[in-house]
Amino acid sequence: MKYLDEYRNPGKVKTLLREIASITTRNWVIMEICGGQTHAFLHHGLDAMLPPQIELVHGPGCPVCVTPLEQIDKAIAIASRPDVIFTSYGDMLRVPGSTKDLFSVRAGGGDVHVVYSPLEAVQTAEGNPDKQVVFFAIGFETTAPANAMAVLQARNKHIKNFSVLVSHVRVPPAMEAILGSKSNRVQGFLAAGHVCAVMGFHEYPPIAEKYHVPIVVTGFEPIDLLNGMVSAVKQLEAGRAEAENQYQRAVKFEGNESAQRTIRSVFESVDRKWRGIGIIPQSGWGLNPDFAEFDAENRFDVGNIFTQESPLCIAGEILQGLKRPLQCAAFGRQCTQQTPLGAPMVSAEGACAAYYKYHRDVVYE
């Protein structure tokens, strides 16, 4: 199939749903990693059309959701300084820190700019030499090449008033953390298509083999999602555990090697704390020592941050697929998109936000 309308063809959707139902003989728990896929499943109603034996659980692939509270609080502390212009992707502004968010910093007079591209942050630094310009470099592997290029540009142009607050995370270590947990229920994965467009999927066969789980690289259209599901269920039913690519029009095995080279030149693997989950070894990227001068944590004193999560929020269990949003006592009550307690209700990719948006007919008792 070549054209996208074919990837949304209702007849093909029905055919694939029938195929999934026909090949499913027992209960399976399958996780889609990417928050964009979570929203696509719910938007198209596909989650409700899967056979009852398939339990779809939602993964940690929402960078806004997993950015640790400490980093949000550090961002808020830095953005509150009068000598700083703080630049960020828009979806970070409403994420609750311990006491407030970046929007409230801006409302209180802080200079907080939303940028479309990290190169805009570099330009802002060039145009405001009397200010310290800080960029909030968050995201998964899809976003890392852009953020890395911003740091390279700042160096190449000798811009001294630019720094980055880094909180990059990587998908494969998170998958291993989920699979290695005693409470893991996930038996198969739909892997994140755009992460793989950058990174390829050569990291996945060893994980599939080690934990004996099928991992299917999957796109974002209804047919993509269901093809991914067919592949995962076929493997599970046959007792196979392989890495497969169902998103071949966008993903090559080796990925975008130029982007990977740039990531490696600027970042190094680091242990990273994930919000609601905890520290996952070697699950993040931080600036490598060659670029330490651009690290906002070296430039500003943010070492004494005291964090306080809402005791009502179960984001960590949601992000590991241990619970679903409707199993949270606060969902739709204390926690709504207007009054979010945790990042998964804020982010456009958060599982809680997806349930809130698409399951308004649910009666909460």
Add this chain to the structure above:
Amino acid sequence: MCLAIPGKLTDIYEKDNLRMAKIDFGGIVKEICLAYTPEAKVGEYALVHVGFAISLMDEEEAQETLKLIKEVSDFEDEISG
């Protein structure tokens, strides 16, 4: 965050030693970086994430994706920041 939007490349040029382009997202024109898709040509479609082309795609797929994004997402917000 991992949403990637397709657009049509209308102009390609060098800026600050980077290969850049003007790209048309269904009527809204933005500047993007082609550092990771150096083979891109004017008239082709690129899949764009945070101002960088991460891959190239054909016109029909791009147009259909744009149509869907306009229907179901905060497209204006996404590309105007």
